[in-house]
Amino acid sequence: MTEVNTLSAIEVIPTGCALGAEVRGVDFAKPVPDDVRDEIVRIWGEHLVLLFRGLKLDDDQLLATAELFGGQQAAKSRDFFLQAGVKPGENDRVATRPAITIISNVDNFGKAGIASEADRSHGLKWHSDNSYVEVPPTGSLLHAHVVPAKDGGGATSFNNQYLAYENLPDEIKAAIEGKHCVHDDHRNTSAILRPTKKQPKTRYDITGPSHPLVRIHPVTGKRALYLGRHYEWPSSYIVELGDEESEAMLAKLWSAATDDSLMWSHDDWKAGDLLMWDNRCTMHARSPVDHSQARVLHRTLIKGNPVISAWDKPSAAAE
Ligand SMILES: [Fe+2]
Numbered sequence: 001m002t003e004v005n006t007l008s009a010i011e012v013i014p015t016g017c018a019l020g021a022e023v024r025g026v027d028f029a030k031p032v033p034d035d036v037r038d039e040i041v042r043i044w045g046e047h048l049v050l051l052f053r054g055l056k057l058d059d060d061q062l063l064a065t066a067e068l069f070g071g072q073q074a075a076k077s078r079d080f081f082l083q084a085g086v087k088p089g090e091n092d093r094v095a096t097r098p099a100i101t102i103i104s105n106v107d108n109f110g111k112a113g114i115a116s117e118a119d120r121s122h123g124l125k126w127h128s129d130n131s132y133v134e135v136p137p138t139g140s141l142l143h144a145h146v147v148p149a150k151d152g153g154g155a156t157s158f159n160n161q162y163l164a165y166e167n168l169p170d171e172i173k174a175a176i177e178g179k180h181c182v183h184d185d186h187r188n189t190s191a192i193l194r195p196t197k198k199q200p201k202t203r204y205d206i207t208g209p210s211h212p213l214v215r216i217h218p219v220t221g222k223r224a225l226y227l228g229r230h231y232e233w234p235s236s237y238i239v240e241l242g243d244e245e246s247e248a249m250l251a252k253l254w255s256a257a258t259d260d261s262l263m264w265s266h267d268d269w270k271a272g273d274l275l276m277w278d279n280r281c282t283m284h285a286r287s288p289v290d291h292s293q294a295r296v297l298h299r300t301l302i303k304g305n306p307v308i309s310a311w312d313k314p315s316a317a318a319e
Contacts, residue, residue: 005036012043017264019160019282021047028065028274029057037068044139045219048282049158051266052274057143059100062300065141069276071303072099073137076130077188084195103297105289106146112294124189124286126159126258128279129301131228132185132208137301139278147269148293155267155287161224162281164257165214168225172252176213176238178311181250183208183228184236191231200234203243210239212309213253217280223310224281225257257283279304 002025003009009025023043026036044050057065066072078101081094089096106112130136148154165173185208186197193199200206215226230236230250238246266275267287277284289295 020264139302214310
């Protein structure tokens with residue numbers, strides 16, 4: 001039997017892109033000693049997105065994995081569904097375990113292609129999970145139970161927001177210093193209005209927390225651009241700028257943040273894959289999915305700590 005969950009069993013295979021690595025020799029279905037957990041945290045800090053393959057985790061084991069790295073956090077989107085009257089277990093976005101989100105196009109008989117809500121088949125725009133809450137989750141765990149065959153879509157892409165910040169021209173770094181962005185909570189990541197939300201008409205209709213445009217990662221101490229999400233105006237905006245200036249600056253920042261050179265795509269999903277990504281220094285997106293093929297993934301969020309503003313830590317400016 002292959003040894004797992006010891007320091008000597010761990011093998012790291014970087015993607016060769018701006019972020020991401022496959023990690024072998026770890027099985028979260030078995031006990032994970034503290035030294036192995038600490039080593040995974042170190043590797044995570046270095047590579048930002050980790051891929052573990054060949055796992056078979058039930059929901060309790062997935063939640064226990066979140067607990068290893070800081071605790072579990074329920075998705076805010078669940079609240080919107082609950083407010084709209086959906087009962088736990090009635091809708092796969094409102095699973096009976098609060099911190100589990102089920103992403104599925106399969107009906108109760110295992111047949112793919114159920115008439116899904118529009119957002120299930122659309123691609124998902126670049127975003128950082130739950131950036132529209134006051135204390136966003138540290139990371140996310142996405143575990144594949146059933147995935148489409150090749151060409152079934154659903155590739156998950158990531159980009160490195162440390163590099164996005166580092167690569168900004170000095171004049172843009174200076175222009176955003178001290179500035180904050182309100183993260184629009186009206187729409188989901190397919191840009192579709194959430195249950196109970198109305199189309200905003202001005203910035204004053206936008207609800208969501210204000211976060212610094214640049215945050216400090218508590219483990220690495222580095223600065224990362226923190227844009228979260230952005231839709232057609234009116235949407236997320238820079239608090240200290242007028243509407244037009246804010247839109248112009250956000251366009252520049254989004255262009256820098258989503259540059260292809262910062263990206264890695266996980267485009268060969270297999271059942272048993274577990275992706276663990278860091279929401280503090282990466283964004284992710286998903287390509288459209290072919291719903292004639294079954295696709296079932298379970299996600300949980302790793303509990304967050306309050307965002308550390310780069311503007312409160314001038315000593316980190318040089319990092
Ligand atoms: Fe997401």
